[in-house]
Amino acid sequence: MxxxxxxxxxxxxxxxxxxxxxxxxxxxxxxxxxxxxxxxxxxxxxxxxxxxxxxxxxxxxxxxxxxxxxxxxxxxxxxxxxxxxxxxxxxxxxxxxxxxxxxxxxxxxxxxxxxxxxxxxxxxxxxxxxxxxxxxxxxxxxxxxxxxxxxxxxxxxxxxxxxxxxxxxxxxxxxxxxxxxxxxxxxxxxxxxxxxxxxxxxxxxxxxxxxxxxxxxxxxxAVSRDTTMLDRVRELIEVLLPTGRCSIEQVARSLGVDRRTVHRHLAASDETFSSLLNTTRTQLAGQLVTNPRRSLTEISELLGFSAPSAFSRWFRQQFGCSPREWRVRRTRQQPVAEG
The missing domain is CATH 3.90.1520 (H-NOX domain)
Structure with missing residues (x-):
């Protein structure tokens, strides 16, 4: 690389x-x-x-x-x-x-x-x-x-x-x-x-x-010099999602390689670009939706969705409920500080 x-x-x-x-x-x-x-x-x-x-x-x-x-x-x-x-x-x-x-x-x-x-x-x-x-x-x-x-x-x-x-x-x-x-x-x-x-x-x-x-x-x-291609792609996905231009072509361009090289390295780790994109999105979504200070529209944009409705449909497929329902459940599960 x-x-x-x-x-x-x-x-x-x-x-x-x-x-x-x-x-x-x-x-x-x-x-x-x-x-x-x-x-x-x-x-x-x-x-x-x-x-x-x-x-x-x-x-x-x-x-x-x-x-x-x-x-x-x-x-x-x-x-x-x-x-x-x-x-x-x-x-x-x-x-x-x-x-x-x-x-x-x-x-x-x-x-x-x-x-x-x-x-x-x-x-x-x-x-x-x-x-x-x-x-x-x-x-x-x-x-x-x-x-x-x-x-x-x-x-x-x-x-x-x-x-x-x-x-x-x-x-x-x-x-x-x-x-x-x-x-x-x-x-x-x-x-x-x-x-x-x-x-x-x-x-x-x-x-x-x-x-x-x-x-x-x-x-x-601190990042090791031995950072893998998988790590690099995951980092770039996180950075590119909010721009709305998170594609394998853009990731490959940022890495200075072609898309086939990215595919080959991900396959060696039993991953595809789509699976890594979805996993990264899922991890970020769980963190972002829990934060009540962020609106769902803002979260939708940060995760690279074209519209809040598309984000809501995707979220329900991943988590089995709407983002709003997830937020309410997580809020109820948080311990109440003793006065």
Whole structure:
């Protein structure tokens, strides 16, 4: 299975593209990405498609610094749930090591490695796309994002050097504005070199009292690198249901494969897309209908039904009663708190 990235990898893509006079939606459709889906930051999409999109955008805008312009707009929250934990780590070392270890939770094609030698720390960054393709913009976005994260820890931090394996652009103004005069090209690796002592700098954002809670939360949601295709499809079904576009074609597009590949992997687990869709819907429906604060019309939309009547018919087939009757029964079964 080809590597995926969260939609958050394209945070600010539309704004940057429009500011440079190019049509972001047309370019996204060209590589098979859904412009509307960008609003769903935690949705997983093809890493290769994102990489291709960045290269096309750089060419269309005649800006070799396109990826770096995106990196300048990165926020800590773009990392997703892991950002909550990193903010509470006591020092730069523990925060960066956590970010390196769990990088697959926000970007499966990004691989980073932190090493120390002779008083220097080196953060090497590489992209594994599953196929050969140009990746200059995605690489600069990744290195730029790491650089911004290190700067955000509150220290007066400057790297010793920022390295790229590709050639220098015709205009290096953006690179020098972002990285300073230490940016170098035609080097043997992509990444950042800085003093090892900087890793011991305290994280000025951290609240020691919150670290335990943040760690406990993160451990409850941490995803293994061994996540199966079945898990991925189930996650995508949950994300796509509220959009009304939950189809095997859309799931396959998000995974960067064809529908036959999805069918084959599900069959290996004795599942079909229809059975998994129905199981996921049933689980969600039981949770949502029990909540009296959600209207049945809203629940119908969240589960991807075209009309409340269609939802009611489906619900009766699954649960043997109407959604309203189910809600009443569940409410009566809840224990009454003692006064």
């Amino acid at each position: 080809k590597p995926l990235v969260r939609n958050a990898a394209l945070s600010s893509y539309v704004e940057v593209s429009q500011s440079l006079g190019i049509d972001p939606r047309a370019l996204m459709k060209r590589v098979g990405l859904d412009p509307v889906g960008l609003a769903l930051q935690d949705r997983w999409i093809s890493g290769a498609a994102v990489t291709q999109l960045l290269e096309l955008s750089a060419a269309a805008s005649h800006r070799e610094d396109f990826g770096l312009l995106l990196a300048e707009r990165r926020r800590f929250s773009n990392l997703g749930p892991i950002s909550l934990v990193i903010r509470e780590e006591p020092d730069v070392r523990s925060a960066l090591e956590l970010l390196v270890r769990y990088g697959h939770m926000y970007n499966e094609m990004l691989h980073s490695r932190l090493s120390e030698a002779r008083g220097f720390a080196t953060l090497k960054v590489s992209l594994e796309l599953g196929e050969h393709m140009a990746a200059r913009q995605a690489t600069e976005l990744a290195v730029g994002a790491f650089h911004g994260i290190l700067r955000s820890f509150g220290m007066r931090w400057q790297p010793v050097s920022v390295c790229f394996t590709h050639r220098a652009p015709a205009d290096t103004a953006t690179h020098r504005r972002v990285f300073g005069p230490v940016v170098e090209f035609d080097r043997e690796f992509n990444g950042i070199v800085f003093y090892a002592d900087d890793l011991n700098a305290p994280n000025l954002m951290a609240d020691p009292l919150l670290r335990t809670y943040a760690r406990q939360y993160f451990e409850s949601i």
